Amino acid sequence: xxxxxxxxxxxxxxxxxxxxxxxxxxxxxxxxxxxxxxxxxxxxxxxxxxxxxxxxxxxxxxxxxxxxxxxxxxxxxxxxxxxxxxxxxxxxxxxxxxxxxxxxxxxxxxxxxxxxxxxxxxxxxxxxxxxxxxxxxxxxxxxxxxxxxxxxxxxxxxxxxxxxxxxxxxxxxxxxxxxxxxxxxxxxxxxxxxxxxxxxxxxxxxxxxxxxxxxxxxxxxxxxxxxxxxxxxxxxxxxxxxxxxxxxxxxxxxx
Amino acid sequence: xxxxxxxxxxxxxxxxxxxxxxxxxxxxxxxxxxxxxxxxxxxxxxxxxxxxxxxxxxxxxxxxxxxxxxxxxxxxxxxxxxxxxxxxxxxxxxxxxxxxxxxxxxxxxxxxxxxxxxxxxxxxxxxxxxxxxxxxxxxxxxxxxxxxxxxxxxxxxxxxxxxxxxxxxxxxx
Numbered sequence: 030x031x032x033x034x035x036x037x038x039x040x041x042x043x044x045x046x047x048x049x050x051x052x053x054x055x056x057x058x059x060x061x062x063x064x065x066x067x068x069x070x071x072x073x074x075x076x077x078x079x080x081x082x083x084x085x086x087x088x089x090x091x092x093x094x095x096x097x098x099x100x101x102x103x104x105x106x107x108x109x110x111x112x113x114x115x116x117x118x119x120x121x122x123x124x125x126x127x128x129x130x131x132x133x134x135x136x137x138x139x140x141x142x143x144x145x146x147x148x149x150x151x152x153x154x155x156x157x158x159x160x161x162x163x164x165x166x167x168x169x170x171x172x173x174x175x176x177x178x179x180x181x182x183x184x185x186x187x188x189x190x191x192x193x194x195x196x197x198x199x200x201x202x203x204x205x206x207x208x209x210x211x212x213x214x215x216x217x218x219x220x221x222x223x224x225x226x227x228x229x230x231x232x233x234x235x236x237x238x239x240x241x242x243x244x245x246x247x248x249x250x251x252x253x254x255x256x257x258x259x260x261x262x263x264x265x266x267x268x269x270x271x272x273x274x275x276x277x278x279x280x281x282x283x284x
Numbered sequence: 285x286x287x288x289x290x291x292x293x294x295x296x297x298x299x300x301x302x303x304x305x306x307x308x309x310x311x312x313x314x315x316x317x318x319x320x321x322x323x324x325x326x327x328x329x330x331x332x333x334x335x336x337x338x339x340x341x342x343x344x345x346x347x348x349x350x351x352x353x354x355x356x357x358x359x360x361x362x363x364x365x366x367x368x369x370x371x372x373x374x375x376x377x378x379x380x381x382x383x384x385x386x387x388x389x390x391x392x393x394x395x396x397x398x399x400x401x402x403x404x405x406x407x408x409x410x411x412x413x414x415x416x417x418x419x420x421x422x423x424x425x426x427x428x429x430x431x432x433x434x435x436x437x438x439x440x441x442x443x444x445x446x447x448x449x450x451x452x453x454x455x456x457x
Contacts, residue, residue: 067431067441074433081343085372156373160342163375163457164437171432 037213039093040113041220042154043103044210044257046086047114049161050104052135053079054272055122064125071171075132078164085157105276109265116256117200119265123193126179126186130193133172133237138204140169141229142221150218173237180241191243202252205230210257293333294362297326300333307357310349311436314392317350321380324371332365333358338376340457341437378457395420395442395453417453419444427451 030038056076063069087100117135122128143165146158179186205227207215214220231248238245255261275282295303304326305318317323317337325336335354339347351368358366378397386396395417416425424446432455434441439452 067433070435070441071431071433074437077343077345077437078341079343081339081341085342152373156375160339160372160375164341167432167455 034213034217035093037210038151038219039090041210041214042086042090042093044113046083046090046103047112048118048135048139049079049086050083051112051114051268052118052132053077053083054268055118055120056128056132058122059128068125072128075168075171078161078168082157082161082164085160089153089157101276105273109261109269110259112261112265112269113257113259115200115204116253116262117197117204119256119262119268120197120200121264123196124189126189126193127196129172129175129179130190130197132168133176134197134201134234136165136169136172137230137233137237138226139165141226141233145221145226149220154219173233176237176243177241180238180243187242190241194238194243195246198246199251199253203254203256206254206257208257293328297328300326300335300358300363303357303361304335304354307350307353310346310353312389312392312394314388315385317354319382319385319388321378321382321385322350322376332367333363334367334369336369336371338371338374340376344437346436376457378454381454389454390420393420393451394439395451397454397456417442419447419449420451421449422447429453 053076056072056079059069059072060076061069063072083104084100087103091098091100091103115135117131120127120131140162143158143162147155147162149155149158176190180190181187182190205224207223211220211223215222235245253262301318301323304323305316307317309315309317309320320340322337322340323335324338325334327334327336335358337347337351337354354368355366381397389396398415398417417427417429418425419427419442422444424444426445428443428445430441430443430450432440434452438454438457440455441450442453443450
């Protein structure tokens with residue numbers, strides 16, 4: 030494999046890791062504060078699945094890089110501009126409606142993306158995708174169900190879900206933008222193009238939003254982007270400051 | 285007849301499978317790691333005893349404990365060089381759980397996973413009808429899903445409408 034290709038692949042796997050790492054961190058912030066015991070458990074269970082997946086991706090990225098860095102180094106010792114997660118996932122938890130809508134928008138993408146990634150020519154990527162997909166299927170089932178129940182719920186719950194959808198909407202666009210890395214990975218048979226997922230995402234979204242009696246925002250409205258290139262919203266630094274505090278304050282600390 | 289000059293492995297793979305049958309799941313102590321179906325292979329590679337295991341859930345904290353327990357049990361039987369290899373694909377499925385394991389779960393108060401080849405495409409739909417799960421306490425199928433996620437990653441939370449007891453359901457995976 031050429032050095033360029035190897036670098037691209039490392040960056041690509043890091044993106045997959047960063048997405049689930051950052052969302053897991055956000056979800057774990059709900060621990061002990063969920064609106065109901067069952068919801069608290071569900072959120073932390075999803076966080077646990079995602080951190081497990083992040084470990085698999087980071088370990089593989091570290092192996093590809095081959096410079097002796099570990100999964101922990103990659104999670105705890107990189108700064109915001111080196112994280113390449115979607116902007117959507119670093120958005121603050123907000124109300125429960127915001128957290129749930131963020132989850133649903135991501136789960137829909139994640140499910141479709143992993144389905145495609147199972148066909149990767151890279152066996153380790155395909156194996157991690159296959160493993161993750163089983164867990165994400167439950168995530169998507171739960172978040173779809175709750176979006177319907179709260180959207181088609183009381184006047185207040187519907188209003189909160191609609192507001193959450195509109196506020197998070199501008200962060201959904203970048204999930205479907207191809208860049209140099211996407212193109213190189215697709216050409217090598219390693220991943221689908223990001224843009225190729227849009228139709229399946231739209232279809233599930235329209236189906237659930239219809240059942241939830243929620244109004245989809247304008248598909249052509251202006252979209253934020255930059256997460257995949259390491260240009261983040263103002264929230265990212267605070268998220269990392271909390272997540273990485275221990276390793277920064279006590280370098281090399283272990284359990 | 286060929287007589288090997290070297291000493292053979294200290295235990296047959298059958299014997300090792302038997303020992304692994306005594307390693308419990310730390311979260312659900314009534315079932316063993318072989319009941320769970322996470323042991324994919326046991327083989328000797330020279331002096332090294334290689335145990336291949338498939339993780340249940342990516343983030344399941346029990347996996348580290350299970351690896352430690354396996355190592356400890358093999359050490360106690362004089363196997364000095366056990367090594368644990370993780371295999372992700374094919375991904376673990378509850379279909380690999382043994383019938384004995386399922387009976388033990390039920391006796392422990394956890395509804396066992398329904399036998400099925402997990403067809404992922406059929407369970408993504410939010411409107412999919414849930415199969416009836418029998419209450420492990422009273423046997424009634426008049427039960428209700430409370431939450432897809434329960435006390436551990438592998439379980440969902442149910443409530444029985446007949447005896448009113450809550451119970452865990454080991455999710456098909």
